[in-house]
Amino acid sequence: MDFSNIIGVIATDLEEVERVIDENIKSPVSLAYEISKYILGSGGKRLRPSVLILCSGVCGLDNGRNRISSAAALELIHTASLLHDDVIDHANLRRGKTSSNIMWGNQVSVLVGDFMLSRALQLVQSCESLELMKIITEATARLAEGQVLEVMSSMAKSEVSEEICFGIIKFKTASLLESCGVVGAIIAAASEKTKNFLGAFGLNVGIAFQLIDDALDYTADEKEIGKGVGQDLIEKKVTLPLVYALREASDVERSYVLKILQDDNSTDGDIPLIIELVDKYEGVNRTRAIAKGYIEKAKEALEHLPQNKYKTALNLLADYILERKS
Amino acid sequence: MDFSNIIGVIATDLEEVERVIDENIKSPVSLAYEISKYILGSGGKRLRPSVLILCSGVCGLDNGRNRISSAAALELIHTASLLHDDVIDHANLRRGKTSSNIMWGNQVSVLVGDFMLSRALQLVQSCESLELMKIITEATARLAEGQVLEVMSSMAKSEVSEEICFGIIKFKTASLLESCGVVGAIIAAASEKTKNFLGAFGLNVGIAFQLIDDALDYTADEKEIGKGVGQDLIEKKVTLPLVYALREASDVERSYVLKILQDDNSTDGDIPLIIELVDKYEGVNRTRAIAKGYIEKAKEALEHLPQNKYKTALNLLADYILERKS
Numbered sequence: 001m002d003f004s005n006i007i008g009v010i011a012t013d014l015e016e017v018e019r020v021i022d023e024n025i026k027s028p029v030s031l032a033y034e035i036s037k038y039i040l041g042s043g044g045k046r047l048r049p050s051v052l053i054l055c056s057g058v059c060g061l062d063n064g065r066n067r068i069s070s071a072a073a074l075e076l077i078h079t080a081s082l083l084h085d086d087v088i089d090h091a092n093l094r095r096g097k098t099s100s101n102i103m104w105g106n107q108v109s110v111l112v113g114d115f116m117l118s119r120a121l122q123l124v125q126s127c128e129s130l131e132l133m134k135i136i137t138e139a140t141a142r143l144a145e146g147q148v149l150e151v152m153s154s155m156a157k158s159e160v161s162e163e164i165c166f167g168i169i170k171f172k173t174a175s176l177l178e179s180c181g182v183v184g185a186i187i188a189a190a191s192e193k194t195k196n197f198l199g200a201f202g203l204n205v206g207i208a209f210q211l212i213d214d215a216l217d218y219t220a221d222e223k224e225i226g227k228g229v230g231q232d233l234i235e236k237k238v239t240l241p242l243v244y245a246l247r248e249a250s251d252v253e254r255s256y257v258l259k260i261l262q263d264d265n266s267t268d269g270d271i272p273l274i275i276e277l278v279d280k281y282e283g284v285n286r287t288r289a290i291a292k293g294y295i296e297k298a299k300e301a302l303e304h305l306p307q308n309k310y311k312t313a314l315n316l317l318a319d320y321i322l323e324r325k326s
Numbered sequence: 327m328d329f330s331n332i333i334g335v336i337a338t339d340l341e342e343v344e345r346v347i348d349e350n351i352k353s354p355v356s357l358a359y360e361i362s363k364y365i366l367g368s369g370g371k372r373l374r375p376s377v378l379i380l381c382s383g384v385c386g387l388d389n390g391r392n393r394i395s396s397a398a399a400l401e402l403i404h405t406a407s408l409l410h411d412d413v414i415d416h417a418n419l420r421r422g423k424t425s426s427n428i429m430w431g432n433q434v435s436v437l438v439g440d441f442m443l444s445r446a447l448q449l450v451q452s453c454e455s456l457e458l459m460k461i462i463t464e465a466t467a468r469l470a471e472g473q474v475l476e477v478m479s480s481m482a483k484s485e486v487s488e489e490i491c492f493g494i495i496k497f498k499t500a501s502l503l504e505s506c507g508v509v510g511a512i513i514a515a516a517s518e519k520t521k522n523f524l525g526a527f528g529l530n531v532g533i534a535f536q537l538i539d540d541a542l543d544y545t546a547d548e549k550e551i552g553k554g555v556g557q558d559l560i561e562k563k564v565t566l567p568l569v570y571a572l573r574e575a576s577d578v579e580r581s582y583v584l585k586i587l588q589d590d591n592s593t594d595g596d597i598p599l600i601i602e603l604v605d606k607y608e609g610v611n612r613t614r615a616i617a618k619g620y621i622e623k624a625k626e627a628l629e630h631l632p633q634n635k636y637k638t639a640l641n642l643l644a645d646y647i648l649e650r651k652s
Contacts, residue, residue: 029471029497031478084436087413110410110436111473114443118467121447125460133459134451141444145355147437152357171355 003324006316007050009309010057013068017049020072024119035104035112040079048074048180050317051205055184055198057310058302066127066187073136074180076120081143083113132183139179146171150237157261159246160238166207173213174206197301201314204298209321211291214239215284218275220326230271236261240290242274245283253277288322295322329650332642333376335635336383339394343375346398350445361430361438366405374400374506376643377531381510381524383636384628392453392513399462400506402446407469409439458509465505472497476563483587485572486564492533499539500532523627527640530624535647537617540565541610544601546652556597562587566616568600571609579603614648621648 007014025036049071056067087106104112117140124136150168153160181202185195217232218241232239238261246254257274260266278284298318302311333340351362375397382393413432430438443466450462476494479486507528511521543558544567558565564587572580583600586592604610624644628637 027471027474029475029478032471032474081440084440087432087436106413106432107477108474110413111470111477114407114410114470115467115474117440117443118463118470121463122460122467125456125463128456130451130454130456130459133456134448137444137447137451141441141448144437144440144444145353145358148358148434148441149355151433151437152355 001316001320003045003317003320006313006320007046007054009313010050010053013053013071014046014049016068017046017053017071017075020068020123021075024072024076024123025116027115029115031104031108032112032115035108036079036116039083039112040075044075044079046075047209048078048176051177051202051314052180052184054310054314054317055181055201056188057184058198058305058308058314059185059188059190059194060306060308061188062310064187066129066132067184069123069126070132070136070183070187071180073120073123074176074183076116076123077136077140077143078176080113080116080120081147083109083116085147127187129186131186135179135182135186139175142171142175146173146175153238154236157236158238158258160243162240162243165238165240165243169207169210170203173210174203177206177209178203194305197304200301201298201318204294204301205318205321208291208294208298208318211240211287211294212321212324215241215287215291216324216326217241218278218284230275233271233274239287241278241283241287243283244286245278245281248281249277291322295319327642327646329371329643329646332639332646333372333380335639336376336379339379339397340372340375342394343372343379343398343401346394346449347401350398350402350449351442353441355441357430357434358438358441361434362405362442365409365438366401370401370405372401373535374404374502377503377528377640378506378510380636380640380643381507381527382514383510384524384631384634384640385511385514385516385520386632386634387514388636390513392455392458393510395449395452396458396462396509396513397506399446399449400502400509402442402449403462403466403469404502406439406442406446407473409435409442411473453513455512457512461505461508461512465501468497468501472499472501479564480562483562484564484584486569488566488569491564491566491569495533495536496529499536500529503532503535504529520631523630526627527624527644530620530627531644531647534617534620534624534644537566537613537620538647538650541567541613541617542650542652543567544604544610556601559597559600566613567604567609569609570612571604571607574607575603617648621645 021040022037025033025040027033027036052071052074053067056062061067087109121133121137121140124133127133146168149164149171153164153168178199179202181198181200182195185198190198214232217229217239220229233242242257246257249257257277260270260274295318299315302314302318305311347366348363351359351366353359353362378397378400379393382388387393413435447459447463447466450459453459472494475490475497479490479494504525505528507524507526508521511524516524540558543555543565546555559568568583572583575583583603586596586600621644625641628640631637
């Protein structure tokens with residue numbers, strides 16, 4: 001099912017989120033607004049706002065300002081992290097458009113990311129709940145720690161353990177989605193139990209989302225995913241498809257991969273051989289199978305909650321995460 | 327008077343601030359802690375915590391957790407902005423030590439800055455006051471906008487108006503110091519009037535602080551200030567000493583300066599000539615005279631408040647800002 005169909009049930013809310021985002025990135029500093037608008041207009045799925053608003057809906061709340069404000073804030077936090085990620089990765093493609101650091105330079109990208117993050121937190125404040133504020137800044141700290149962890153592990157230019165990979169995934173991606181579930185529940189004044197179930201939904205969907213991302217990096221073509229295949233490898237990022245493949249690889253194959261990782265002058269021509277190796281040892285399929293397990297966990301968490309159209313949408317969204325091609 | 331003498335009256339509080347900072351930058355991600363500790367240990371004056379705690383003291387509050395937590399948070403926000411500033415400026419010296427981006431790369435510096443900022447906001451939350459949170463995130467947004475404005479103006483590689491210079495100064499530096507005054511008053515449960523006076527103190531001291539910084543960039547030697555003279559010019563940053571000098575300069579002199587600003591291949595050898603020009607037309611002296619006016623305004627704001635040892639210290643601190651050599 002198409003993502004836009006799944007979230008059709010909250011289409012009006014998501015339009016309102018767009019309006020609130022636009023309103024809150026306005027600045028007397030024209031470039032801050034211009035760049036924020038550019039990157040936010042680059043066609044993200046609005047996964048985080050969708051999860052948050054659907055989770056509120058599951059709890060029986062389908063109107064009110066705070067859902068919209070906090071959903072907008074979480075999208076801004078995510079987008080700010082992309083801006084800082086682009087600096088980090090020397091990536092020149094983001095969602096298929098020229099990335100902001102190529103257009104405006106690293107300097108401006110970093111600062112506009114800071115600006116967006118501050119505006120996001122101001123939006124959260126408008127909800128006047130210390131509990132919300134606490135959860136969201138906690139997730140923001142986790143996100144930054146996850147990104148540091150990822151850079152540390154890529155600097156090591158070596159094999160990475162499955163454990164470290166999952167640490168990065170949880171910190172960098174899953175924490176923010178977990179907070180979307182929790183925040184959705186809090187705004188709907190749901191019980192502690194419900195909060196935990198929706199947090200678990202967000203966390204597990206988040207882990208699966210990143211696992212599929214890592215898998216797609218080995219398989220998708222540029223037109224679909226909006227960035228080149230093997231991008232992680234070019235940046236010396238070892239993700240789970242490679243970790244699982246290396247477990248099965250011969251000594252010579254492992255040595256070859258390590259050599260490429262350690263060689264600062266390795267060329268893009270080395271990448272296809274590693275991709276072939278990952279394919280040979282089913283690294284992508286293993287990763288997908290594990291992602292499937294997390295999606296199942298996410299859906300199990302929903303079982304405890306009352307049936308309504310929002311729950312149906314969350315279940316479809318979980319399936320979509322697994323099946324997406326981009 | 328020596329800065330450490332001025333703040334002697336709150337020495338124990340400042341030690342506690344250091345302890346709280348250290349406690350709050352701990353992370354399961356070792357590099358995040360390590361870099362945070364390195365940059366925080368690079369000998370900053372702790373101007374922001376000092377202003378905040380002294381302002382609380384003026385209002386009659388000289389104990390309690392929230393002063394310490396928010397003071398630590400404001401220092402973390404400031405330090406995070408330095409980390410991002412170092413990326414921006416391609417600076418290789420910060421406070422006389424090798425800057426973090428040279429040691430760990432742009433990537434990690436940006437992310438650790440993000441981490442520190444999140445931890446700062448978590449600290450503010452521990453004060454459980456939405457008003458504090460609001461003031462501090464507002465100032466954080468201003469800071470980022472001010473940095474974007476500064477980069478925009480340096481990208482223009484051209485003359486900058488006095489108005490733009492003051493805009494940058496207020497957003498980038500003075501807003502955060504203003505918030506230190508306001509937060510100090512709020513924590514002490516001071517009246518709205520007192521809050522405004524201490525906000526005005528912070529704002530005016532902040533403006534003067536940056537003006538003197540800009541002046542020192544034209545005069546101080548590297549050993550004293552911890553970075554090379556003319557650094558702003560190297561980065562194509564036009565500050566007030568040059569703005570005032572250009573008003574008096576001949577057409578040929580102005581054209582020469584503009585040519586250097588526009589020339590991406592201008593060498594460090596061109597800098598001494600511009601410094602000479604600024605000297606000839608008293609650009610530094612004019613800037614210092616204006617800074618003096620702001621310090622007077624800051625001290626006037628204090629006149630409305632009761633006399634105590636903290637007020638004495640704030641007056642001395644204001645004088646110090648003007649006279650400092652580094």
